[in-house]
Amino acid sequence: MKLRIVTPLAVIVDQDDVSSLRAEDASGAFGILPRHADFLTSLAISIVAWTTSDKPTNYCAVRGGVLTVDTGQTITVATREAVVSANLEQLDHEVLQRFRTERETERATYIESSRLHLNAIRQIMRYLRPGSFTDEGQLP
Numbered sequence: 001m002k003l004r005i006v007t008p009l010a011v012i013v014d015q016d017d018v019s020s021l022r023a024e025d026a027s028g029a030f031g032i033l034p035r036h037a038d039f040l041t042s043l044a045i046s047i048v049a050w051t052t053s054d055k056p057t058n059y060c061a062v063r064g065g066v067l068t069v070d071t072g073q074t075i076t077v078a079t080r081e082a083v084v085s086a087n088l089e090q091l092d093h094e095v096l097q098r099f100r101t102e103r104e105t106e107r108a109t110y111i112e113s114s115r116l117h118l119n120a121i122r123q124i125m126r127y128l129r130p131g132s133f134t135d136e137g138q139l140p
Helices: 088-128
Strands: 002-006 011-015 018-025 028-032 039-052 058-070 074-078 082-085
Touching: 002 018, 011 058, 011 082, 018 074, 039 088, 058 088, 082 088
Parallel strands: 002 074
Antiparallel strands: 002 011, 018 028, 018 039, 039 058, 058 074, 058 082
């Protein structure tokens, strides 16, 4: 099988002789073998592992993304960020923890942005209510 792992800026992995792949989505871990049915899933922050004929196991930490299997011969992973390493422990501890921390920071930023947006809308609505201005156009 052919495996491609791509980010918006680069092709991280482009390998032709993949014999199996293991990844993880919201429902848990799963495996892909040659002649697998067409498949589409959203990946969690996790490690994608695959085997080839010349190297036992390869690893790539992905920051979520989408995995597709096309005609049982092509596996494509599109992700925001990916890090390839032969050291599984380093990927597991350092990289995945960094990805998770960044995700939590993004969530906190989104929540704060939503809160500020809501407060701005409330202020605008307060000034648009009937009787908010005097006859001279001034605030009471």
